[in-house]
Amino acid sequence: MSRDGYLPEWFGRVDEKYGTPKNAMIFCIIVSLSGPILGREALGWFVDMSAIGASIGYFFTCASTLITARRDGDGTPFLKTMATVGVAFSMAFMILQLIPIPGLSGVHFGRESYVMLIVWIAIGLAFYLKERSFFSSAD
Numbered sequence: 001m002s003r004d005g006y007l008p009e010w011f012g013r014v015d016e017k018y019g020t021p022k023n024a025m026i027f028c029i030i031v032s033l034s035g036p037i038l039g040r041e042a043l044g045w046f047v048d049m050s051a052i053g054a055s056i057g058y059f060f061t062c063a064s065t066l067i068t069a070r071r072d073g074d075g076t077p078f079l080k081t082m083a084t085v086g087v088a089f090s091m092a093f094m095i096l097q098l099i100p101i102p103g104l105s106g107v108h109f110g111r112e113s114y115v116m117l118i119v120w121i122a123i124g125l126a127f128y129l130k131e132r133s134f135f136s137s138a139d
Contacts, residue, residue, distance in 0.1 A: 005131060041112075048097070048113035049120060055093040062086030 002012025002024070015022040035042050066083035069075025075083075100108045109117065 008127060008130060044110070045113050045116050048109050049116055052094065052097050052109075052117065055090050055097065059087060059090035059094070062090060 001007045002009055002021070011024040011027065012021055013023050014020065035046065038045075062083045065075075066080060066087060069080050069083065097108055
C-alpha cells in the first residue's frame with residue numbers, strides 16, 4: 001500500500017538483509033502487542049473495529065461497482081441489483097453497529113470502541129492529509 005501511495009513511504013521501506021517491509025512489520029507488532037497489555041476486554045474492541053472496517057469496505061466495494069456499472073452502462077441488471085442490495089446491507093450493518101437501538105443490547109459499540117473508532121478515523125485522516133500534501137508548507 002505504501003508503494004501505491006496509500007500509506008506513508010515509511011511503511012514501505014524494505015530491509016536490505018531480509019527483503020521485508022521492516023517498519024510495517026514493527027508497526028504491526030506494536031499494534032498486536034497492545035492486546036495483551038490492554039487485557040481480555042480489548043479483544044472486543046478490536047473485533048468491533050474489524051466489523052466496522054469490513055462493513056465500510058463492503059460498502060465501498062458495492063458502491064464502486066454500482067457507480068461503475070451505471071456510468072459505463074455495461075452492467076447487467078443482476079449486477080446492479082446485487083450491488084444495490086450490498087450497499088443497503090452494509091449501511092444497515094453500520095447503523096446497527098454505530099447507533100444504539102433499544103432492545104438490541106450487545107449489537108452496538110461500547111464506549112471504548114467509539115474511542116478507538118475516533119482514533120482510527122483521526123489516524124486515517126492524518127495519513128490522507130499528509131499524502132495529499134495538505135500538511136506541507138507552500139513554497
